[in-house]
Amino acid sequence: MAAGPGPDPPGPARRLARHGAARELVRGPRPGQRPRCQTLRHRRAHRPDRAGHAVTPAAGARGRLPLPGPLFDFRVRLRPAPASAEDLAAGLAAYGIRRAVVTPGGTAPLEQISRQFLRGGGIREDADNQAVLKACAGLGGALVPCYFANPHHPRAYAEQARDYAAVEISPAVHGVPLADPRTAALVATAAAVGHSVYTVCQPLPGSGVADLVRLAAGFPSVPFVMGHCGIGNIDVYGIRLVRESPNIWIETTGGYTVTLRAALAHLGAGRILFGSEHPLQSPGAELAKLAALGLDPTTWARITWENAHRILGEDIP
Numbered sequence: 001m002a003a004g005p006g007p008d009p010p011g012p013a014r015r016l017a018r019h020g021a022a023r024e025l026v027r028g029p030r031p032g033q034r035p036r037c038q039t040l041r042h043r044r045a046h047r048p049d050r051a052g053h054a055v056t057p058a059a060g061a062r063g064r065l066p067l068p069g070p071l072f073d074f075r076v077r078l079r080p081a082p083a084s085a086e087d088l089a090a091g092l093a094a095y096g097i098r099r100a101v102v103t104p105g106g107t108a109p110l111e112q113i114s115r116q117f118l119r120g121g122g123i124r125e126d127a128d129n130q131a132v133l134k135a136c137a138g139l140g141g142a143l144v145p146c147y148f149a150n151p152h153h154p155r156a157y158a159e160q161a162r163d164y165a166a167v168e169i170s171p172a173v174h175g176v177p178l179a180d181p182r183t184a185a186l187v188a189t190a191a192a193v194g195h196s197v198y199t200v201c202q203p204l205p206g207s208g209v210a211d212l213v214r215l216a217a218g219f220p221s222v223p224f225v226m227g228h229c230g231i232g233n234i235d236v237y238g239i240r241l242v243r244e245s246p247n248i249w250i251e252t253t254g255g256y257t258v259t260l261r262a263a264l265a266h267l268g269a270g271r272i273l274f275g276s277e278h279p280l281q282s283p284g285a286e287l288a289k290l291a292a293l294g295l296d297p298t299t300w301a302r303i304t305w306e307n308a309h310r311i312l313g314e315d316i317p
Helices: 012-018 022-027 036-045 084-093 110-119 129-137 154-163 181-193 209-218 236-241 257-266 283-291 297-311
Strands: 071-078 097-104 143-149 166-169 197-199 224-226 248-251
Touching: 071 084, 071 129, 071 297, 084 097, 084 129, 084 143, 097 129, 129 143, 143 154, 154 181, 166 181, 181 197, 181 209, 209 224, 209 236, 209 248, 236 257, 257 283, 283 297
Parallel strands: 071 097, 097 143, 143 166, 166 197, 197 224, 224 248
Antiparallel strands: none
């Protein structure tokens, strides 16, 4: 269900208007008067606690949204850089994200990947999966390791799969279509170890949403996650294509609110996973998009917390 009152926090402009400050942003304060919005920010940032001491927000909390319940982000990436795991965890915690599924990032320059997404082609190199495994092991379950499988070297995934919780297969990165037998071989390994398969469809032969539907039909026991709500921001058609495939979920990064509304209508809240693609996208941007839908508490909890546990085969705390 997508209707009903829910966590729909007002935007900055509405908050300012509520306090009578919108006019001052346009006209400026009266002579001798401090800008009211500045005063409000100052009061909120330094309001005293019960003991009378000033309280300053933690670093990174400035953009935090007042949203209910714990959050599980199904799509974040670990940059290949020193201390990136700690930076990643801190950046997520600033938005109330308690857990996240992590895949290696930095496999190729973004300009190259965007070109390959539209025109084809790919790389043959493996992602640094060991770095993700090491990072996740040191953070007490807050980060969940996802293996980035390379269809050019399928044996590596088969040998290491049991150390990870899920797998990603990316035609846009490695250039191997979803309809390719090498992709099917990776999915067969996922089926054997109980992994979900995350992938992003392309507007290219063999890697479209219809190809994902056919692949999922061949592996009915495998949960598939269609990243980014399909192809582009408004792939309502793609959402409709996966409706009759009960083992295909969608992940919310990038899709417009109209696309998410279509997903709720066609698939229901039980087949939608919150994801941010952090650090490429701010978790705050993706959470604001969800909050704008005015979801009821049950729907909100399914999308932002419960479904991720279910698809990973975990108990919901």
